[in-house]
Amino acid sequence: DVKVTQSSRYLVKRTGEKVFLECVQDMDHENMFWYRQDPGLGLRLIYFSYDVKMKEKGDIPEGYSVSREKKERFSLILESASTNQTSMYLCASSEGGGNSPLHFGNGTRLTVT
Amino acid sequence: ELKVEQNPLFLSMQEGKNYTIYCNYSTTSDRLYWYRQDPGKSLESLFVLLSNGAVKQEGRLMASLDTKARLSTLHITAAVHDLSATYFCAVEPETGGFKTIFGAGTRLFVKA
Numbered sequence: 048d049v050k051v052t053q054s055s056r057y058l059v060k061r062t063g064e065k066v067f068l069e070c071v072q073d074m075d076h077e078n079m080f081w082y083r084q085d086p087g088l089g090l091r092l093i094y095f096s097y098d099v100k101m102k103e104k105g106d107i108p109e110g111y112s113v114s115r116e117k118k119e120r121f122s123l124i125l126e127s128a129s130t131n132q133t134s135m136y137l138c139a140s141s142e143g144g145g146n147s148p149l150h151f152g153n154g155t156r157l158t159v160t
Numbered sequence: 161e162l163k164v165e166q167n168p169l170f171l172s173m174q175e176g177k178n179y180t181i182y183c184n185y186s187t188t189s190d191r192l193y194w195y196r197q198d199p200g201k202s203l204e205s206l207f208v209l210l211s212n213g214a215v216k217q218e219g220r221l222m223a224s225l226d227t228k229a230r231l232s233t234l235h236i237t238a239a240v241h242d243l244s245a246t247y248f249c250a251v252e253p254e255t256g257g258f259k260t261i262f263g264a265g266t267r268l269f270v271k272a
Contacts, residue, residue: 080260087169089248089264090203105259106161137202141260148193148205149250149260 050074051152053138059158066125068155070138076150077143079121081105081113083134084154090137096121097143128159162187162253166263173239174271181234181266183249191252192232193260194223196245203248207234239270 054069072079078097082090082105092105094113102113110132114122121140125132135156139149163186173179183192190211195203207216209225209232216223220243222235232249250262 082262087264089166090250090262092259092261095259103259106261139203146191146208146210146252148195148208149203150205151202153202 051138051140051150053136053152053155055155056153057156057158059160060125060128061160062129064125064128064159066128066157066159068123068125068136068138068157070121070123070152071119072121072140072150073119074140074150075118076140077118078141079115080139080141080149081111081121081123082137082139083107084137085134093123125157128157130159133157133159162189162251162259162261164249164251164261164263166247166249166266168266169264170267170269172269172271173236175240176238178238179236181236181247181249181268183232183234183251183263185230185232185249185251185261187230187251187253188227189230189251189253190225190227192225193250193252194232194234195248195250197248197265198245206247234266236268239268241270241272244268244270 080095081093096115112124138152192209194207207223212227246265
């Protein structure tokens with residue numbers, strides 16, 4: 048079974064802090080994704096990566112950056128956290144070539160105060 | 161820009177009843193996915209639909225895809241309480257790499 052592990056289940060940070068969310072997958076998947084989930088809005092794509100060191104913006108990349116130095120790890124960075132970034136963050140991975148479902152981590156609930 | 165719309169967004173139904181959740185999307189695609197999310201949990205893949213006319217069934221759930229109408233349906237037959245969850249459809253457009261866009265989700269509550 049694919050395992051996607053997010054480093055923290057809950058995080059509380061202060062406005063202006065730099066925040067790192069880490070995600071690791073163990074199935075050698077090429078594609079990795081970061082979504083945020085907010086009530087009534089579903090999942091919105093922040094960034095995705097289809098290879099090491101490659102990244103593409105999703106629908107809401109503003110205020111975020113990502114890093115993928117190794118195939119199994121995809122990090123989401125909030126350069127200067129703001130209260131409107133309080134949300135549930137979900138990492139996912141999928142096999143290369145498309146046509147395969149996403150495998151999700153358990154999520155990180157981030158609160159910015 | 162790809163948009164994915166689900167309806168209804170909330171559904172409360174009695175056990176034993178049938179119902180259908182609809183997923184419309186705005187651009188060409190023949191790759192559509194359904195996911196289930198239980199409260200406090202992450203998403204799990206239910207169905208992968210990869211061609212026009214594709215139909216998949218698992219237990220009381222059946223999903224279908226009509227790429228010409230840009231519509232997928234998730235049909236629930238004789239609902240049971242254990243089906244209570246939020247169901248998401250997600251679409252991978254033909255262009256745009258592996259970007260997968262989700263609908264807002266349908267919160268299903270099955271009353272015993």
